[in-house]
Amino acid sequence: MFLHTSDKILEESLTLFSIHGFQGVSVEMIANAVGINAGSIYNHYDNKQSILDAIFVMMKERYLEREHYLKIPKNPEQVDDFFRHINLSHLDLISEELFLFYLEDEIEVRFRHLLIIEQFQNPQIAQLLYQRYYAEPIAFQTKLFQTMMDSGLIKEGNAKTAALHFYAPMMLLLTSYERGSITKEEAFNEIREHVQQFRELYSKE
Known part of the structure; x- marks a missing residue:
């Protein structure tokens, strides 16, 4: 399934956070996992905290979809x-x-x-x-x-x-x-x- 860059940032960030913890992950690590330049992250999210906040929203929506199913x-x-x-x-x-x-x-x-x-x-x-x-x-x-x-x-x-x-x-x-x-x-x-x-x-x- 094709993912928009913003969605791929969320998924790769979640993977890294789940292994290294929030503090143990840098923007550079996220960018490398996504396959983009570190500066490009800021075209989609203000900072690492905004990525985490977006992950929370994504997970709430996914759980609501499961309840609907x-x-x-x-x-x-x-x-x-x-x-x-x-x-x-x-x-x-x-x-x-x-x-x-x-x-x-x-x-x-x-x-x-x-x-x-x-x-x-x-x-x-x-x-x-x-x-x-x-x-x-x-x-x-x-x-x-x-x-x-x-x-x-x-x-x-x-x-x-x-x-x-x-x-x-x-x-x-x-x-x-x-x-x-x-x-x-x-x-x-x-x-x-x-x-x-x-x-x-x-x-x-």
Whole structure:
């Protein structure tokens, strides 16, 4: 796929940042990776920080595209309707697709590595890491499970605890895979088994 120079700058910068950290990458390194002169970078971005800011915007847009692909609504009225009519089979599908996205999408993987590397140097990045991979998923799933409990689709209980039961193993398996402790196939098989057991534990069927 052909990339405009500005897009290629973002992708090459993300790759470098995910390996060396933000401070460990120079404009010259980015330019060399893109195949342009260092001065040409400034035709597209003001400085290295503006490249990082653009990466944040790009990643937010990519995640919203993934949610749209999975038919996860954003409009409040649509969200309530979605929560009230979702079934466990649909939940299985969404879970597996999102896990594969985190596992296999190279740009998503690089972005997560960037956030992990920089979290102790940059409070903004630490907050973004927390929001993207903990606070927002747990909040979404807590509301989802509460609505499913209220609608009688799953057993009653503490919705946030259910969200933690559901989500925490996914992050553990993702981390285990990235550290080389398990293979991609093992990670995906275990996530499918986890989702199935979660269904058995919480289903009223």
